Amino acid sequence: MFPNNLILYFSFNKIDFWSFKGVDSFYEYLMKAYILFGKEDYWQMFRSAYLASQKYFRYGPWYHEANMWSGKPTYWQLTSLQAFWPGLQVLVGDVAAANSSHREFFHAWEKFGVIPERYLLDHQMIHPTERYYPLRPELAESTFYLYQATKDPWYLDVGEAMVKSLNRYTKVAGGFASVRDVTTMQLEDHQHSFFLAETCKYLYLLFDDSFVAKRNYIFTTEGHPIQVMSSWHEKLPESYFSGNWTFSKSGEWESGASALSMKVCPSVAPNSRLREQHRESVCHVPDQKIDHKCWSNRECGVDATTCRQRSCSEVGFCGLWNPL
Structure with missing residues (x-):
């Protein structure tokens, strides 16, 4: 082979x-x-x-x-x-x-x-x-x-x-x-x-x-x-490495719709018979701190609505970073 x-x-x-x-x-x-x-x-x-x-x-x-x-x-x-x-x-x-x-x-x-x-x-x-x-x-x-x-x-x-x-x-x-x-x-x-x-x-x-x-x-x-x-x-092992790995989320969803394509997180799908279903964007990685404060880029996650990596600003808060 x-x-x-x-x-x-x-x-x-x-x-x-x-x-x-x-x-x-x-x-x-x-x-x-x-x-x-x-x-x-x-x-x-x-x-x-x-x-x-x-x-x-x-x-x-x-x-x-x-x-x-x-x-x-x-x-x-x-x-x-x-x-x-x-x-x-x-x-x-x-x-x-x-x-x-x-x-x-x-x-x-x-x-x-x-x-x-x-x-x-x-x-x-x-x-x-x-x-x-x-x-x-x-x-x-x-x-x-x-x-x-x-x-x-x-x-x-x-x-x-x-x-x-x-x-x-x-x-x-x-x-x-x-x-x-x-x-x-x-x-x-x-x-x-x-x-x-x-x-x-x-x-x-x-x-x-x-x-x-x-x-x-x-x-x-x-x-x-x-x-x-x-x-x-x-x-194969369920978890390969130590560290902050985030796996994609699964769940029932409307045919042809997704959190990525809808650009919302969590996206909401009302259902008359079931309570509202929430599904986070598959790319979302939250900031490490709830108040979004940071010392380095490693403490920042991936933005849910744009799927872009967030970075630590000069004043110490996580935000979007776009090099292109």
């Missing part, structure tokens, strides 16, 4: 987990190998890497790059490859964090029409030499995973918006073309193979999951489905 040098690949990349750039497959295969084979070594390596990412990378809903020796931030930037991360977080049950980051990536997609290859968060500008969008699949992949985890129809709206953007900006005679510059939507005469193998596949499965619903599958980083044959995966 995996190349023979998989373990060698892991061992060489353990020291590199201070950056998402270029090692996104490393994170994926650690967790996915654990699900497929149940070997504890894979889990322990992933757990160490994930905890380090939360400690050294995370700033609100964003994940910056950090120095591998000191853990201090180096590059504050969004890259399109990073959009795989919310999908991976779904696999380990960190749905609230996945929602938070996914919303920011989709906000970038809405802002530019497609997602730029690199966006400098500290300067609030697209990287001057990486303004392209080569039809990457990562955001579609994470959207698919989040919909599978929450069944929230808001993610179908996200997928529809992505399909419309691809048809509007990248469709050409005979296929789809990569975007050379997202500010002008100038195209180049090239279509990567991963567009068909992954981008189209995840968008299709988002709307018709009958294939994956029949059996348990793990998708490789290139989008190839591998059926999970062993029964051990049903015994």
Whole structure:
């Protein structure tokens, strides 16, 4: 199922987990190998890497790059490859964090029409030499995973918006073309193979999951489905890590409506026979203190109505933070 040098690949990349750039497959295969084979070594390596990412990378809903020796931030930037991360977080049950980051990536997609290859968060500008969008699949992949985890129809709206953007900006005679510059939507005469193998596949499965619903599958980083044959995966631990993880909330709800799409939290559904039903937004993470006072961003949660990460202001209160 995996190349023979998989373990060698892991061992060489353990020291590199201070950056998402270029090692996104490393994170994926650690967790996915654990699900497929149940070997504890894979889990322990992933757990160490994930905890380090939360400690050294995370700033609100964003994940910056950090120095591998000191853990201090180096590059504050969004890259399109990073959009795989919310999908991976779904696999380990960190749905609230996945929602938070996914919303920011989709906000970038809405802002530019497609997602730029690199966006400098500290300067609030697209990287001057990486303004392209080569039809990457990562955001579609994470959207698919989040919909599978929450069944929230808001993610179908996200997928529809992505399909419309691809048809509007990248469709050409005979296929789809990569975007050379997202500010002008100038195209180049090239279509990567991963567009068909992954981008189209995840968008299709988002709307018709009958294939994956029949059996348990793990998708490789290139989008190839591998059926999970062993029964051990049903015994995955209920809580993977210590820390403030918040899981998605479930409950009866009106067909086609959700707290995310309605932009309310808690959203109220009157019922003539039952008392009012309340359901919090799936992305909501409350501030640690009821009075919303704080000393650092870690004490702030995720806004329920916008699904944006809140941050600690100079006067010591949690509020919305928007880098784009």
